[in-house]
Amino acid sequence: MKNNLIMILFVILLSLSGCSSVDNTKPQNVEANSVTAVNVEDEETVKEHKSDLSNNASVDEDKTVENVEQQSINENVKTEDANTGNESSTNSSENNQTIPVNNSATTEESANNSVEEQALKTAEEQAREENLLKIQGLVENELKLSLEELKTMDNLIFEDDFYWLNSFGSTGYTHFKGIHLWKLLESKALVKAEATIVTVIAQDGYKMEFTLDQVKKTDYMDETNPDKKYPMIIAWQENGEEYKANKGAPYKLVVGQKQAGDTNKPQWVSNIDKIIVE
Ligand SMILES: Nc1nc2c(c(=O)[nH]1)N[C@H]1C(S)=C(S)[C@@H](COP(=O)(O)O)O[C@H]1N2
């Protein structure tokens, strides 16, 4: 009888310790699951409250409470993550994906955006800088002129149909509008007295060198029309259309013929980068 009692007690003890070892694993899963459940619930309430925003003034308060709740849930998930082994990590990483991963994606995205924005901005700035008309060398005022600035110089603007003769004998007219180069150098850059040479250099390295007298000359000709007289100009508009800013610096040096038979077209310089006075 006494032995039976001891046996019964022993069995009870055994089964109790067996139960408790089952209990050790189960509650963990339940906890993890319950966090997932709360997350889903929470997301639903967020959605609900969002749609409530327009007609409920107390929603802001609710949202603050919710944020606190959400934060504590995140903390729970993190703590759990650190404490649990492989088995329950599926659950907690699921939980992580619902909130924190989203957050870090947003942060990454905005970081990427700002990097891209900055790159774009620098590219734009660079393009703007490259599209400035630079005048350097023997001048009182070295200049970096934007197209907008050039356009405001009303009394320096010249426009006409320019006759051209190319190397292989082809001819034609092209209408150009732009700025009178010598007037620009004389009145804005203030060319120094000792200057004798003007070199016009394009972005692709193509360049033409002129004597200062050639730049000052205002009676370049059209061998087929004695009435025509042209100065040397920096054009920004060709046949009624401005040069596209993404096709290089929007300036072209244009000049008529010095005398009959002068192949003037190859002397034009597209996409001018700078003008150097020496
Ligand atoms: N920057 C630059 N300008 C340039 C050239 C060039 O290769 N690069 N070629 C010249 C030659 S040989 C000719 S015939 C004309 C052609 O003028 P168009 O581009 O208006 O047709 O541009 C001249 N200006």
Ligand SMILES: [Mo]
């Ligand atoms: Mo040419």
